[in-house]
Amino acid sequence: MAAADNPEHKNADSKSKAMSNIILKADNLQRVFQVGSEQVHALRGVSFTVNKGEFVSIMGASGSGKSTLLNIMGCLDRPSAGEYYIDGNPISKCSKDELSTLRNRKIGFVFQSYNLLPRTSALENVELPLLYNNTVSNKERRERAVHALEQVGLQERLDHTPNQLSGGQQQRVAIARALINDPVILLADEATGNLDTRTSYEIMSLFQKLNREGKTIAFVTHEPDIADCTQRMIVLRDGHIIKDQNIEPKSAQAALEALPPSDTI
Ligand code: ADP
Numbered sequence: 401m402a403a404a405d406n407p408e409h410k411n412a413d414s415k416s417k418a419m420s421n422i423i424l425k426a427d428n429l430q431r432v433f434q435v436g437s438e439q440v441h442a443l444r445g446v447s448f449t450v451n452k453g454e455f456v457s458i459m460g461a462s463g464s465g466k467s468t469l470l471n472i473m474g475c476l477d478r479p480s481a482g483e484y485y486i487d488g489n490p491i492s493k494c495s496k497d498e499l500s501t502l503r504n505r506k507i508g509f510v511f512q513s514y515n516l517l518p519r520t521s522a523l524e525n526v527e528l529p530l531l532y533n534n535t536v537s538n539k540e541r542r543e544r545a546v547h548a549l550e551q552v553g554l555q556e557r558l559d560h561t562p563n564q565l566s567g568g569q570q571q572r573v574a575i576a577r578a579l580i581n582d583p584v585i586l587l588a589d590e591a592t593g594n595l596d597t598r599t600s601y602e603i604m605s606l607f608q609k610l611n612r613e614g615k616t617i618a619f620v621t622h623e624p625d626i627a628d629c630t631q632r633m634i635v636l637r638d639g640h641i642i643k644d645q646n647i648e649p650k651s652a653q654a655a656l657e658a659l660p661p662s663d664t665i
Pocket residue numbers: 433434435440441442460461462463464465466467468469
C-alpha cells in the first residue's frame with residue numbers, strides 16, 4: 401500500500417495537525433494544599449485541551465477549584481501531580497525563571513480587581529509588561545500600547561489615570577495591558593465580578609470581538625449569564641470536571657440592547 405493511502409499515515413497526519421492547534425493541555429492535574437495538618441484537594445485530576453481560537457468559560461461554585469486551575473493555566477502555580485502544557489511546553493521541567501518567562505510571553509491576565517497602578521496614565525499602565533523587555537524600543541512600546549488601547553475602544557483616554565475612569569473603562573485598560581504582549585491566550589478570573597449587568601455585557605462584547613479577531617480566551621465565572629456568552633463551558637465541582645460541552649454563544653451585544661434603558665448616566 402502506498403504511504404498516502406495508508407490510513408495510519410492519514411491518522412498520524414491529522415493528529416499532528418490537530419496537535420499544532422492545541423494552545424494548552426491539562427493532563428490529570430491535581431493540586432493539594434497543606435493547611436496545618438490538613439490536606440485540601442483543590443484539583444483532583446483535571447484533563448482537557450484548549451484549541452487556538454476557542455472561547456472557554458470555567459464555571460463552578462465558590463471553592464470548586466476555578467482559581468486554582470486558572471493559576472496553573474497561567475503558570476503562576478504548578479500542579480502537585482499531572483502535567484500542564486502551554487503552547488507545547490510541559491511546565492513540570494521548567495525552573496522558576498523559565499516559568500515566569502513563559503508566563504510573560506504566552507499569557508495575558510485579566511483579574512476581577514483590575515490591578516492598575518494608581519496615579520499612572522492608561523497608556524503607561526498598558527506599557528508596563530514591556531517596560532523591562534529590552535528587545536522592544538520605547539517607540540515600539542508606545543505604539544503597541546496605543547494600538548492595544550484602540551483595540552479596547554479607549555483611544556480617547558490615553559492620559560487618564562484610573563481614578564478618572566469608570567470601572568468598565570479600568571477593566572478595558574487591564575484588558576489592553578493583557579493584550580500588549582500578543583499572548584497565546586487571555587485568562588480572565590471573574591473579570592466582570594465587580595461590574596453591573598450593563599457593563600458586564602459591554603466587557604463580554606469586547607471579549608467576543610477579541611475572540612472573533614482570533615484571540616483564544618479562558619474566562620472563569622460563576623455567573624451563568626456570562627458563561628452563556630462563550631463557546632464552551634467547563635464546569636468544576638469539588639476539584640473535578642463534571643461537564644465540558646460546546647454551546648451556541650449568546651451575543652453580548654444583543655443582550656446589551658435587550659436591557660431596559662439605563663437610568664444612570
Ligand atoms: P474557586 O476559585 O472556585 O472559588 P479556589 O480554587 O479558590 O476555588 O479554591 C479551591 C479549594 O482550594 C478551596 O477549598 C480553597 O479553600 C482551597 N485553596 C485555594 N487556594 C488555597 C491556598 N493557597 N491554600 C490553602 N487552600 C487553598
